[in-house]
Amino acid sequence: MRETSRSLVVVLAARGLAPVIQLFALYVVFHGHYSPGGGFQGGVLLAAAFVLVRLAGGYETGRHQITRRAGPLLGAAGVLLFAAVGAAAFLTGGNLLDHGRVPVPGFAPAELRSVMILVIEVGVAIAVAAVLTAIYDELLGSEDDD
Amino acid sequence: MSILQEVVAIVLFASGVLFMLVGSLGLLRLPDFFTRTHASGKVDSVGMMLCLGGLAVHEGPTLSGVKLLLVIAFVAVSSPVAAHALARAAVRSGLRPWRGAPDEGGPDR
Numbered sequence: 001m002r003e004t005s006r007s008l009v010v011v012l013a014a015r016g017l018a019p020v021i022q023l024f025a026l027y028v029v030f031h032g033h034y035s036p037g038g039g040f041q042g043g044v045l046l047a048a049a050f051v052l053v054r055l056a057g058g059y060e061t062g063r064h065q066i067t068r069r070a071g072p073l074l075g076a077a078g079v080l081l082f083a084a085v086g087a088a089a090f091l092t093g094g095n096l097l098d099h100g101r102v103p104v105p106g107f108a109p110a111e112l113r114s115v116m117i118l119v120i121e122v123g124v125a126i127a128v129a130a131v132l133t134a135i136y137d138e139l140l141g142s143e144d145d146d
Numbered sequence: 147m148s149i150l151q152e153v154v155a156i157v158l159f160a161s162g163v164l165f166m167l168v169g170s171l172g173l174l175r176l177p178d179f180f181t182r183t184h185a186s187g188k189v190d191s192v193g194m195m196l197c198l199g200g201l202a203v204h205e206g207p208t209l210s211g212v213k214l215l216l217v218i219a220f221v222a223v224s225s226p227v228a229a230h231a232l233a234r235a236a237v238r239s240g241l242r243p244w245r246g247a248p249d250e251g252g253p254d255r
Contacts, residue, residue: 007234013227017220 006057014056021049029125033114039121043128050133059137071134078127085119155204162196169193178244179236187229194221 022045029042054062066074086097094101099116100109107115165188172185198218205211 005238007231009227010231010234013223017223020220 010056014052018049018053021045021052025049025125025129029121030118032121033117039124040128042121043125044132046125046129047132047136050129051136054133054136059140066130066133068134068137071130071137074130075127075134078123078125078130081123081126082120085116085123089116151203151206155200157200158196158203159200162193162198162200165189165193165196179241180233180243183229183233183236187226190225190229191221194225 025042025045025048027042028037028045029039032038032042050062050065053065059068085099088102089099090096092102097116097120099113102112102116104112169185169187169189172188173182176182176185195218198214198221202211202214202218205214
């Protein structure tokens with residue numbers, strides 16, 4: 001591993017900015033129905049915060065947020081969440097992603113569709129954030145496998 | 147919208163555009179990496195902040211205006227830090243600053 005020295009300016013700026021970016025990413029994900037944004041954009045913001053911490057503090061700091069091994073796993077989990085929500089609709093008798101007929105008690109069909117869209121957006125956000133972070137890790141090469 | 151608000155917005159935006167113009171000229175005309183980073187840092191931070199400030203004044207105290215103020219705060223932190231990191235990485239990888247062209251009486255590089 002190359003000798004590195006952390007710049008205090010960059011570390012302090014990342015320490016201040018990364019939580020704000022993560023909070024804004026959650027806002028973009030969960031407000032995606034009503035305003036511009038959604039799962040992909042929120043996931044990209046989340047990945048930007050992760051990569052910012054890795055750039056400023058190195059992997060030994062960034063691993064506390066998301067480890068190198070968790071990247072592909074979480075990416076697969078996000079895609080599976082999307083697929084499971086889509087399959088839940090046609091396994092219960094509707095078309096793919098048409099959740100009006102899924103038997104969840106206490107929801108009108110329109111409400112159910114809205115909630116399921118939110119679940120899908122969360123799945124997309126997890127997948128995008130994890131995969132983008134994993135791409136950064138892969139580009140950096142394997143220093144010490146974790 | 148009051149005339150004063152409009153005048154302040156136009157002055158802020160015009161000065162921001164002036165900073166961007168000067169920074170772009172510097173990016174084209176200055177001799178080496180560090181001086182060019184110095185020029186483009188002005189475009190990124192001061193020019194952008196003045197333009198966004200003009201837009202915020204134009205917008206007034208609405209939701210969009212507050213969002214513009216948040217963007218200004220973000221730019222104020224992130225852009226100088228980015229310029230700093232760029233210049234620091236250049237120094238650490240061995241790039242020396244420009245010391246004047248040799249045929250104009252300056253010392254050697």
